[in-house]
Amino acid sequence: MGTTSKALSLLELFSRATPEIGLSDFARRAGMNKATTYRLLTELAAHGFVEQTGSGREYRLGPAFLRLSALREAAVPMREVALGVLNDLSKATGETAHMSLLQGDLLTSIAYTYSDAHGTQVRMEDAEALMLHATSSGLAVLAFSPAAFVDQVLSQPLKARTPDTVTDPAQIRQQLKQIRQNGFAVSISGFEQDVHSHAVPVFDSSSACIGAVAVAAPVARMDDALQMLIQTEVTSHTTRLTRLLGGFPPPSFPTTT
Amino acid sequence: MGTTSKALSLLELFSRATPEIGLSDFARRAGMNKATTYRLLTELAAHGFVEQTGSGREYRLGPAFLRLSALREAAVPMREVALGVLNDLSKATGETAHMSLLQGDLLTSIAYTYSDAHGTQVRMEDAEALMLHATSSGLAVLAFSPAAFVDQVLSQPLKARTPDTVTDPAQIRQQLKQIRQNGFAVSISGFEQDVHSHAVPVFDSSSACIGAVAVAAPVARMDDALQMLIQTEVTSHTTRLTRLLGGFPPPSFPTTT
DNA sequence: AACCTTTGGTTCAAATAGCGAACCGATGAT
DNA sequence: ATCATCGGTTCGCTATTTGAACCAAAGGTT
Numbered sequence: 001m002g003t004t005s006k007a008l009s010l011l012e013l014f015s016r017a018t019p020e021i022g023l024s025d026f027a028r029r030a031g032m033n034k035a036t037t038y039r040l041l042t043e044l045a046a047h048g049f050v051e052q053t054g055s056g057r058e059y060r061l062g063p064a065f066l067r068l069s070a071l072r073e074a075a076v077p078m079r080e081v082a083l084g085v086l087n088d089l090s091k092a093t094g095e096t097a098h099m100s101l102l103q104g105d106l107l108t109s110i111a112y113t114y115s116d117a118h119g120t121q122v123r124m125e126d127a128e129a130l131m132l133h134a135t136s137s138g139l140a141v142l143a144f145s146p147a148a149f150v151d152q153v154l155s156q157p158l159k160a161r162t163p164d165t166v167t168d169p170a171q172i173r174q175q176l177k178q179i180r181q182n183g184f185a186v187s188i189s190g191f192e193q194d195v196h197s198h199a200v201p202v203f204d205s206s207s208a209c210i211g212a213v214a215v216a217a218p219v220a221r222m223d224d225a226l227q228m229l230i231q232t233e234v235t236s237h238t239t240r241l242t243r244l245l246g247g248f249p250p251p252s253f254p255t256t257t
Numbered sequence: 258m259g260t261t262s263k264a265l266s267l268l269e270l271f272s273r274a275t276p277e278i279g280l281s282d283f284a285r286r287a288g289m290n291k292a293t294t295y296r297l298l299t300e301l302a303a304h305g306f307v308e309q310t311g312s313g314r315e316y317r318l319g320p321a322f323l324r325l326s327a328l329r330e331a332a333v334p335m336r337e338v339a340l341g342v343l344n345d346l347s348k349a350t351g352e353t354a355h356m357s358l359l360q361g362d363l364l365t366s367i368a369y370t371y372s373d374a375h376g377t378q379v380r381m382e383d384a385e386a387l388m389l390h391a392t393s394s395g396l397a398v399l400a401f402s403p404a405a406f407v408d409q410v411l412s413q414p415l416k417a418r419t420p421d422t423v424t425d426p427a428q429i430r431q432q433l434k435q436i437r438q439n440g441f442a443v444s445i446s447g448f449e450q451d452v453h454s455h456a457v458p459v460f461d462s463s464s465a466c467i468g469a470v471a472v473a474a475p476v477a478r479m480d481d482a483l484q485m486l487i488q489t490e491v492t493s494h495t496t497r498l499t500r501l502l503g504g505f506p507p508p509s510f511p512t513t514t
Numbered sequence: 515a516a517c518c519t520t521t522g523g524t525t526c527a528a529a530t531a532g533c534g535a536a537c538c539g540a541t542g543a544t
Numbered sequence: 545a546t547c548a549t550c551g552g553t554t555c556g557c558t559a560t561t562t563g564a565a566c567c568a569a570a571g572g573t574t
């Protein structure tokens with residue numbers, strides 16, 4: 001494994017649950033020697049990619065990300081464009097809308113919007129890592145990803161996030177077939193109890209699936225009429241978002257009627 | 258130079274002016290062999306730190322920055338906190354307020370706010386790289402930075418950004434003395450013609466200067482009363498921001514009366 | 515059409531950087 | 545007093561990186 005990859009893989013150890021990591025802990029989590037880890041972190045710190053907090057000397061993500069993400073957003077205003085579409089989608093459906101991007105074999109939420117149509121809304125968090133098999137977004141992504149990737153994801157032990165999470169690969173494959181036909185995925189309490197969500201994949205300019213947009217609503221509110229409204233709106237808004245981002249759905253993607 | 262540093266230094270070549278860079282161009286700008294550059298970029302791409310655009314195969318910053326900057330912001334909500342304070346400052350002064358962070362020997366703006374008190378406002382841009390000597394923020398940072406850093410910055414040829422940019426190190430040192438006494442820096446048309454700005458440094462928990470907050474107004478609007486208002490407001494708001502970020506001004510920083 | 519320049523990308527013997535076991539002092543727990 | 549763990553350091557050995565030379569493709573010039 002290249003040295004650069006080793007260094008970057010350290011950055012990937014940060015999460016919402018672990019925003020700060022000490023040197024020895026880092027080495028353990030990364031499966032690297034402490035001296036190696038120290039050297040890599042020192043180099044990352046020199047460029048502002050990590051920094052040490054004042055007290056316990058733990059490391060956290062550094063200020064370089066503020067600048068580089070702003071540069072990225074200036075060049076490819078993905079989040080800004082997404083927010084516009086998600087706002088429209090929340091207004092149209094009266095529910096929470098969010099977008100997540102595929103990174104490795106996880107989804108990362110990058111933007112979400114709420115509606116003020118109801119007092120209760122499904123709550124989201126930035127940079128939350130979502131498992132593919134346990135979310136409607138993840139299933140939408142899998143349905144329109146290369147077979148090799150699907151095999152890789154489904155060949156690993158799949159964890160149940162709630163009692164309702166589907167973890168049987170054969171069942172998931174069946175679901176994927178249905179999603180390919182419908183053009184959207186549905187998950188009921190798969191990731192969070194009593195949350196019913198629909199998701200549609202987002203594609204890039206080479207028609208590769210890069211993420212998904214989902215609408216999440218409380219199960220109690222999800223009657224037939226709301227379901228049909230959400231399916232229609234999330235499909236049309238996500239198709240529009242794909243286009244706004246300069247992408248194209250693959251030919252296999254079902255066209256809306 | 259370490260391999261990781263080489264790779265990260267490639268990322269630092271991106272700017273608002275150059276959001277996309279081809280392989281050969283990268284190698285030239287980085288002063289590296291094309292094969293080396295190619296390998297480093299491939300490794301960065303594998304982790305989502307850069308990506309290639311569809312057409313010309315140029316490279317740009319990748320989606321990893323969206324996620325990692327959201328994680329960083331979740332852990333250290335610097336931008337969010339800054340925006341709150343900047344909003345108050347814009348309202349109090351009726352002018353544009355912005356915050357920038359020191360990264361290497363440049364300042365990077367990370368947040369800005371406008372007021373709707375006037376039709377004309379000084380316009381800002383995210384991720385804009387600012388020279389230290391040519392901006393009020395830069396001078397504020399220099400005034401409260403270690404002497405070695407000041408020497409390093411002032412020993413390099415200083416470029417004039419406008420006809421009014423001060424580039425004589427002796428003159429700048431004189432200005433720095435004044436700023437240390439006042440607790441704020443002033444720049445008139447140093448970075449942008451007809452813009453008069455005041456800046457106050459921001460400190461971290463070990464009282465190191467990490468950036469600055471500035472208020473920028475058109476020269477034509479800057480009478481004595483506005484100047485005094487801005488000096489008072491930017492000082493008190495920035496002191497509050499330093500505290501909100503868990504920082505402390507150094508003992509040498511003049512206390513407000 | 516022929517030629518030149520530049521592009522993105524590749525190869526592999528030689529050169530260089532990275533690795534990690536063993537070590538250090540400091541700190542907290544027992 | 546002793547032990548465990550922390551962040552951090554060293555240097556002989558090991559592995560990775562390097563870059564000159566090469567490739568096909570594409571665009572520009574004559």
